[in-house]
Amino acid sequence: MTGPASTQTPRYTLGDWDNKAAVRVKKNDYRLPDDLERQLATRDWFPPAFIPYIAHPLIDKAGRAVALRLAANHLVYFLDYTTMLEHQVVNRAVEIIVHGELAAAIPRPMKTAALQLYTDEGYHALFSNEVAEQIAALYDIRDRPRPRRIDRLLGVIEAASPADRPLAWFLLGFVSETIIAKELLAITRERLVSTVYQMLRNHLEDEARHSRYFCEVFQFLWAALPPTQRDRAARMLLEIIGLYFEPDLPWLMRSLSSGGFDEQSSLQIIAELRQPDAHARRVRCGAVSTFAAMTKASFFDNENNRQLFSQAGFIDG
Template sequence: MTAPLADPPPAPESWSQRFTLGDWNSHASVRTSHHEYLLPPDVQQQLQTRFWFPPAFLPYLAHPVIQAAGATVMHRLTANHLVHFLDYTTLLEHRIVNRAVETIVHGELPAYVPPRMKTAALQLYTDEGYHALFSDRLASQIADLHGFTERPVMPLRITRMNALIARTTESNRPLAWFLLGFVSETIIARELLEVCRETLVTSVNDMLRDHLSDEARHSRYFCEVFHYLWLTLNNRQRTFTARTLLDIIAIFFEVDEHWLRQSLRGVGVADMDVAQIVGGLTTAQANRQRAQSGVGATLHALEKAGFFALEHNRKLFAKAGLIDG
């Protein structure tokens, strides 16, 4: 007599959350945050002990010329950086990340998209629109406070990403857009986490923490979708993916040299010192070191997806200095 078949074991509870943003209605900042992202009335007093942006993240602030210039110059340079970062974020969310999300929503990728993956993508699209809104709102207030007139300046990173898409064949463009979103969302979560550990002007801190809370979920979602997509790609698409990922990672850790020169000159740093500061940040070694320290979450997602099970991919990333050979 044949024993009756046992019921299959229940799927892990975590599977029910795969390809979702969890309880989005109860956690997304666009649904729950009460912050208005307005500069506090005592902002000048706060700047006696707080910063617009963490100086530790801007190594050029340690240059002797800038240190000697005093707190006013230091605050102006961190304000310059924050406004540029927020203007970049506004463009990134609208024109890059949400374009990547559209490839999921509208079936442009070479894979079937389950309904809950599509729903989460639409929620993520909404989140990113809100991030663009509060980034622009806060950037405008800081720019007005400091009298910035020439903004927004097109960030080099956005220009580089648009150029990457332009040189990609039409058939591979949806995949390239998705990869831009994947790298962006896995990198920015780490960046925001580090920044939020610092003592910043209160409204800046509120905005960054709301952003971080959302991006932690976005990063997980993009990692899961990448894993799912990777399993469906053919050899040609996988080869394209590996090479394109390296190009994208390089873009994310390149210094915006033109903007930085303008920022430094705007506070009176002499051309000779500007050249020295920028020169030290734009070497191939400096770019590689920034990538090595900032791309960990992306590499972890690739490892988990089985990307490095292919020897060619391991060699490619080892040659770029991103993993051990």
């Protein structure tokens, strides 16, 4: 028997948002440190685990200055991508929840938390852009194309029927917010430029709460979907999860060229990323939290869903 409603753990909330959200309590100005040159002697622009090609012998041979430039390129690209993702994908997914566009009655606490999350994402876009602009100016990075993944994600919406588009928007947000990078969670102050470290930590602390929220909403929504829409959602999820782990190889080739590598050398450096099974390995490693949420919602109890993801190499058969 459960206790009084007031003593039960609240659902669909961001957990003491007023006292924990970065936009409410963090006062960082996100300016690059005055002792940046000294820090760069021993620290990185971005966690090496997220740019594994940086350890390639050809880059190592080129020297630390080249490695730092490539890492700066990658960080600016990542931050530009983050800014667009928060505005054009995640917050649009949140609007779907707030304004009741899904085929389910949305509980009031779920709407309130969604509005708080919307505010968080706007702040994440702001400080991501602030840091990106400083680093781009520092290295005179002018080649800042629109990340290919953004357009491919938005292509999922264009391909969906009008009736399925609200669900497609939600699924884009769900996958984005439940992909928690284990390597980023393990970053330490000593390894990264101080401003970048603080920015990533503040972002990740918010995202951990966002992930829990989207997991609960997914479980709620999946139970409410009719079987035919579940089947369409399963196929959309397969595509969306795959898209989140596809590298932007054309941009990467241009980045390596800016570091002085010709086409042949660049292809050697990114060879591992292009291996036939590399994509599935990235999905298996990076989508652990997403798959856990889907499992909790009984998504994989359906044999067709399990077979769909197994055939793609994303889960075991």
